Amino acid sequence: SGMEEDAKSLFVEMINSSVRPNFVTYNVLINLLCKKGKVEQGMEVLKMMIERGEPPNVITYSTIVDGYCRVGKIEEAMGVYKDMSCKEIYPNIVTINTLLKGLFHLRKVEDALSLFSDLKKMELKDGNKLGDCGPDQITYGTMIDGLCKDGHLERAEQLFSEMQSSGIDPDLVVYSSLIDGLCKNGYMDKAEEFLLKMQSNGVYPDVVVYSSLIDGFYHCGNEEEAKRLLEKMIVDGISPN
RNA sequence: AUCGGACAUGGACGCUUC
Numbered sequence: 549s550g551m552e553e554d555a556k557s558l559f560v561e562m563i564n565s566s567v568r569p570n571f572v573t574y575n576v577l578i579n580l581l582c583k584k585g586k587v588e589q590g591m592e593v594l595k596m597m598i599e600r601g602e603p604p605n606v607i608t609y610s611t612i613v614d615g616y617c618r619v620g621k622i623e624e625a626m627g628v629y630k631d632m633s634c635k636e637i638y639p640n641i642v643t644i645n646t647l648l649k650g651l652f653h654l655r656k657v658e659d660a661l662s663l664f665s666d667l668k669k670m671e672l673k674d675g676n677k678l679g680d681c682g683p684d685q686i687t688y689g690t691m692i693d694g695l696c697k698d699g700h701l702e703r704a705e706q707l708f709s710e711m712q713s714s715g716i717d718p719d720l721v722v723y724s725s726l727i728d729g730l731c732k733n734g735y736m737d738k739a740e741e742f743l744l745k746m747q748s749n750g751v752y753p754d755v756v757v758y759s760s761l762i763d764g765f766y767h768c769g770n771e772e773e774a775k776r777l778l779e780k781m782i783v784d785g786i787s788p789n
Numbered sequence: 790a791u792c793g794g795a796c797a798u799g800g801a802c803g804c805u806u807c
Contacts, residue, residue, distance in 0.1 A: 570795095571796085572795055572796050573795085573796085574796090575795095575796040575797075576795080576796050577796095578796090578797090579796065579797065582797090585806095585807085605796095605797095606797080607796055607797045608796085608797080609797090610797045610798075611796080611797045611798095612797095613797085613798090614797065614798065617798095640797095641798080642797055642798045643797085643798080644798085645798040645799070646797075646798045646799095647798090648798085648799085649798070649799065684798095685799085686798055686799045687798090687799080688799085689798095689799040689800070690798075690799045690800095691799090692799090692800090693799060693800060694799090696800095719799095720800080721799055721800045722799085722800085723800090724799095724800040724801075725799075725800050725801095726800095727800090727801095728800065728801060731801090732801095754800095755801080756800055756801045756802090757800085757801080758801085759801040759802060760800085760801045760802090761801095762801095763801070763802070789802090
């Protein structure tokens with residue numbers, strides 16, 4: 549695209565000028581490439597930054613892990629994940645969350661569950677050693693969405709309870725993922741229970757949550773309820789998109 | 790000297806691309 553060309557020529561200009569790119573500059577470039585599915589080029593830039601004396605950090609490696617996950621190359625993603633530890637750049641919760649998403653994307657549910665369980669043990673064992681390395685809202689959001697999309701609704705609900713009992717507040721995406729899963733499988737009563745529950749916990753539905761519910765009711769032949777929710781959403785000040 | 794700026798991860802439907 550035009551913007552991408554602009555980014556590239558700016559980068560080249562920078563290399564040729566007295567302003568040296570630093571690690572953040574390289575990270576931004578690698579992220580751009582990874583988002584576009586060009587993780588191999590991202591790896592080239594990683595090599596370049598090392599050659600030019602800018603040390604990659606955990607963000608650099610997590611970005612590359614995401615790049616591989618996006619194109620379904622989970623082996624390569626795991627390889628980078630293991631590699632970074634050897635270089636004493638420790639994976640953090642973002643790195644793990646990225647891998648979890650990649651595993652679910654390939655329907656490797658067992659692997660995701662086992663990484664998730666390792667993550668929880670890690671937290672117990674190492675305490676604060678790895679800093680932010682316990683599951684967070686995004687971890688649970690990723691797990692719950694992945695489990696729902698693979699049809700493991702009961703397991704997803706277990707994780708919902710688990711996160712609450714471990715003091716991590718379910719956020720909008722967690723409720724949204726679970727409600728969407730329930731809707732897609734026809735559990736409309738349960739979906740509405742969660743709609744109420746989220747509000748009583750101070751989390752308010754947005755256009756995504758309403759869309760899941762409206763779609764669900766419509767598919768179950770309950771057009772009345774679908775229409776009622778559409779009106780309620782508008783009354784609540786959420787504009788349909 | 791101190792303080793201030795840039796980078797990575799999760800949700801519906803459709804569209805685009807593969």
